[in-house]
Amino acid sequence: MYSEDEYLQLSGIQHFAFCRRQWALIHIEQQWEENFRTADGRLMHERAHDSSLKEHRGNIIIARGMRVSSAEYGISGECDVVEFHRDEQNGVFIRTLGGKYLPVPIEYKRGSEKETDCDKLQLCAQVMCLEEMLCCEINSGYIYYGEPKKRSAVEMTGELRKSTAALLREMHELYDRRYTPKVRRTKSCNACSLSNICLPSSEKLSAAHYINEMLENDL
Ligand code: SF4
Numbered sequence: 001m002y003s004e005d006e007y008l009q010l011s012g013i014q015h016f017a018f019c020r021r022q023w024a025l026i027h028i029e030q031q032w033e034e035n036f037r038t039a040d041g042r043l044m045h046e047r048a049h050d051s052s053l054k055e056h057r058g059n060i061i062i063a064r065g066m067r068v069s070s071a072e073y074g075i076s077g078e079c080d081v082v083e084f085h086r087d088e089q090n091g092v093f094i095r096t097l098g099g100k101y102l103p104v105p106i107e108y109k110r111g112s113e114k115e116t117d118c119d120k121l122q123l124c125a126q127v128m129c130l131e132e133m134l135c136c137e138i139n140s141g142y143i144y145y146g147e148p149k150k151r152s153a154v155e156m157t158g159e160l161r162k163s164t165a166a167l168l169r170e171m172h173e174l175y176d177r178r179y180t181p182k183v184r185r186t187k188s189c190n191a192c193s194l195s196n197i198c199l200p201s202s203e204k205l206s207a208a209h210y211i212n213e214m215l216e217n218d219l
Helices: 012-018 020-027 036-049 118-134 158-177 187-191 195-204 207-218
Strands: 055-057 060-070 075-086 092-094 099-109 140-145 150-155
Touching: 012 020, 012 118, 012 158, 020 158, 020 195, 060 118, 075 118, 099 118, 118 140, 118 150, 118 158, 187 195
Parallel strands: 099 140
Antiparallel strands: 055 060, 060 075, 075 099, 092 099, 140 150
């Protein structure tokens, strides 16, 4: 169990899965560079978190910007949206809502569905927090993609949970050592919001070294 002052930012898991170095630059070295993708994504999250947009839809109550944390995994953060579906049979009793509900988190992303699992890992970390806080089991959640403005269901498989837990453990290990991994060029660098901060130091690499690295990473 982690104490609260050891908690890492939940959303960092998406950076960590994308590139360990990117995560370390943001979360250990506190460097951040905003480009179009991050600015647009931030605006989308602000809209999702706008607490003036409260909704009750039939048997569903929608909470926005809900704070979540997990002592077991040492993380805290916010869920963009959590829908509480009234379910007297399978739901968990939530005193403030006065009934039994199934929580279903929804993470908002600006772009389209990615080939990597970065978004799913973030959603799974949210699920693990909600399960710990509400003593319940959540079997699925959703990721809403700005393109094509559609929700995609994500099942919380044992494999996804295992990968999420392993990444969170690794994040804590790197953070405890305050270790920033060295540059490792991959295709991800082309879409990286920190490439201007990160890559100049790698320009000293010879062209041959760079080409070898690219070929290795493509295999
Ligand atoms: S530019 Fe590449 S190596 Fe550097 S932080 Fe971004 S993805 Fe990682």
